[in-house]
Amino acid sequence: MPLLVVGSVALDSVETPQEKRDNVLGGSAVYFSYAASYFSNVRLVGVVGEDWPGEHTELLEKRGIDTSGLEVVEGAKTFRWRGKYHPNMNDRDTLEVHLNVFETFDPKLPEAFTRCEFLFLANGAPKVQMKVLDQVHGPKLVVADTMDLWIEIARDELMELLQRIDGLVMNDQEAKFLTGDDNLVRAGHQVREMGPKFVIIKKGEHGAMFFSEHETYVMPAYPTPQVVDPTGAGDSFGGGMLGYLAEQGNFEPKTLKEAMAYGVVVASFNVEDFSLERMKGIERADLDKRLDEYRKMLNF
Amino acid sequence: MPLLVVGSVALDSVETPQEKRDNVLGGSAVYFSYAASYFSNVRLVGVVGEDWPGEHTELLEKRGIDTSGLEVVEGAKTFRWRGKYHPNMNDRDTLEVHLNVFETFDPKLPEAFTRCEFLFLANGAPKVQMKVLDQVHGPKLVVADTMDLWIEIARDELMELLQRIDGLVMNDQEAKFLTGDDNLVRAGHQVREMGPKFVIIKKGEHGAMFFSEHETYVMPAYPTPQVVDPTGAGDSFGGGMLGYLAEQGNFEPKTLKEAMAYGVVVASFNVEDFSLERMKGIERADLDKRLDEYRKMLNF
Numbered sequence: 001m002p003l004l005v006v007g008s009v010a011l012d013s014v015e016t017p018q019e020k021r022d023n024v025l026g027g028s029a030v031y032f033s034y035a036a037s038y039f040s041n042v043r044l045v046g047v048v049g050e051d052w053p054g055e056h057t058e059l060l061e062k063r064g065i066d067t068s069g070l071e072v073v074e075g076a077k078t079f080r081w082r083g084k085y086h087p088n089m090n091d092r093d094t095l096e097v098h099l100n101v102f103e104t105f106d107p108k109l110p111e112a113f114t115r116c117e118f119l120f121l122a123n124g125a126p127k128v129q130m131k132v133l134d135q136v137h138g139p140k141l142v143v144a145d146t147m148d149l150w151i152e153i154a155r156d157e158l159m160e161l162l163q164r165i166d167g168l169v170m171n172d173q174e175a176k177f178l179t180g181d182d183n184l185v186r187a188g189h190q191v192r193e194m195g196p197k198f199v200i201i202k203k204g205e206h207g208a209m210f211f212s213e214h215e216t217y218v219m220p221a222y223p224t225p226q227v228v229d230p231t232g233a234g235d236s237f238g239g240g241m242l243g244y245l246a247e248q249g250n251f252e253p254k255t256l257k258e259a260m261a262y263g264v265v266v267a268s269f270n271v272e273d274f275s276l277e278r279m280k281g282i283e284r285a286d287l288d289k290r291l292d293e294y295r296k297m298l299n300f
Numbered sequence: 301m302p303l304l305v306v307g308s309v310a311l312d313s314v315e316t317p318q319e320k321r322d323n324v325l326g327g328s329a330v331y332f333s334y335a336a337s338y339f340s341n342v343r344l345v346g347v348v349g350e351d352w353p354g355e356h357t358e359l360l361e362k363r364g365i366d367t368s369g370l371e372v373v374e375g376a377k378t379f380r381w382r383g384k385y386h387p388n389m390n391d392r393d394t395l396e397v398h399l400n401v402f403e404t405f406d407p408k409l410p411e412a413f414t415r416c417e418f419l420f421l422a423n424g425a426p427k428v429q430m431k432v433l434d435q436v437h438g439p440k441l442v443v444a445d446t447m448d449l450w451i452e453i454a455r456d457e458l459m460e461l462l463q464r465i466d467g468l469v470m471n472d473q474e475a476k477f478l479t480g481d482d483n484l485v486r487a488g489h490q491v492r493e494m495g496p497k498f499v500i501i502k503k504g505e506h507g508a509m510f511f512s513e514h515e516t517y518v519m520p521a522y523p524t525p526q527v528v529d530p531t532g533a534g535d536s537f538g539g540g541m542l543g544y545l546a547e548q549g550n551f552e553p554k555t556l557k558e559a560m561a562y563g564v565v566v567a568s569f570n571v572e573d574f575s576l577e578r579m580k581g582i583e584r585a586d587l588d589k590r591l592d593e594y595r596k597m598l599n600f
Binding site for chain 1: 517595
């Protein structure tokens with residue numbers, strides 16, 4: 001089944017202790033779409049400026065991603081982010097953010113996109129995320145991501161959003177911040193009680209945790225020795241996960257767990273190079289092979 | 301098969317954001333022994349002062365731990381440690397350390413202990429750990445723990461020790477410090493190349509990683525909502541692991557993996573209360589039950 005993602009499309013500048021890259025393809029919706037494209041048809045909604053290189057759009061389309069929802073604003077600039085990773089490659093500092101066209105992003109879904117059954121609301125203002133929800137007709141599964149900024153400045157709207165979605169994805173620090181609880185197991189269930197049927201807490205290099213009414217589990221990150229750039233790992237995880245769910249057409253507990261595992265595996269490839277460089281070189285078979293290794297790794 | 305552990309026996313004072321306890325039973329060899337006692341016969345070698353409460357020895361003996369190697373030094377005091385946990389319950393500050401009798405600990409193995417086939421050298425000076433090795437006859441499996449202090453002040457002796465053991469257990473920060481590599485997968489294999497057949501990196505609330513020539517895997521911590529006091533988690537993990545290996549009488553790859561899982565499970569109980577309080581209330585059946593849940597959790 002087709003999967004719709006609405007979120008940021010960006011040009012990132014990334015510094016790691018070893019290397020740096022300027023103005024490379026990035027943004028939540030981009031990482032998500034590319035990861036999901038290994039599993040299902042993806043429709044992307046986002047906004048860029050006139051500085052957006054057409055080759056980036058071509059790259060997405062080559063993987064079958066429908067970019068007809070990517071609005072290009074003349075006379076304006078694309079969202080830009082600059083960040084620097086600490087030596088542990090897990091923590092980072094944001095050095096610069098230029099929201100540019102993303103500041104006034106007001107997503108308008110093409111008519112053909114409004115009946116998408118699987119929907120991912122990448123990190124953005126809860127108000128904007130809800131505007132997307134207002135445009136879709138009876139989606140089967142809605143999952144959203146969020147961040148500390150919205151917990152801080154738009155808490156009420158975020159709480160309203162939580163009533164309207166099936167799943168929430170957030171990182172460990174955000175879960176602690178939202179609940180005020182430093183134990184992630186308790187925090188995960190507390191967030192779930194705020195509305196969503198399931199909550200996923202991403203722990204970076206330490207994997208991810210899943211919480212539903214009847215299940216709590218943790219999946220470690222796939223142990224790759226080659227971590228070049230963690231940017232987009234969380235969104236690749238989400239893309240792999242939702243892509244698999246859309247492919248399977250359901251979100252039964254068993255499917256959700258397999259989807260989490262695919263998310264872990266896709267993210268492990270994503271961090272092995274800057275931007276989408278590593279992803280460009282892999283096929284579905286590579287994901288399946290690593291998934292098998294991951295499954296064996298966790299089996300005892 | 302019997303399992304011998306040599307290491308610290310202590311009186312700990314622990315502060316967490318919620319509560320505090322003074323002078324409770326602690327020490328690496330104590331946590332290790334107690335955890336291992338669910339699986340095999342344990343022989344403990346350590347030293348205490350005349351302030352040592354006899355009830356602590358009784359507690360260990362009640363679980364079948366042979367304490368005939370626990371030396372009591374008259375006119376001297378037991379090793380004392382005081383620490384305070386951060387709100388995340390994973391990081392801590394050491395507030396006070398009084399080595400007391402442990403400063404000059406010179407382990408003398410009772411004759412009956414010198415033919416133990418499974419041996420754990422809890423954290424201590426590499427020189428002292430090697431003195432123990434000099435006293436044992438053809439052990440089948442020797443595993444050691446270490447810490448940043450020895451990497452810093454006794455690196456050469458530590459490197460010598462690594463040539464004489466089968467397995468090394470250490471935490472993530474120590475592995476990074478020893479190798480100078482911030483990627484734990486690479487660090488784990490680098491430590492292995494320094495001598496031991498296998499290396500285990502403990503990641504606190506994030507679980508543990510295993511490295512042998514042909515295997516690399518990660519096991520997440522069991523997600524308990526009730527983390528009261530993490531003191532001794534690493535040693536309980538080691539005790540559960542080595543205890544199971546001694547019970548099985550081998551350390552084949554399959555057994556090692558099961559042993560890691562038991563280590564994770566024992567540690568998850570240990571953190572649910574101060575000192576050995578939680579462990580006192582459980583039986584082997586509780587460990588088996590949680591192991592089953594853990595196995596299912598990791599299965600997809």
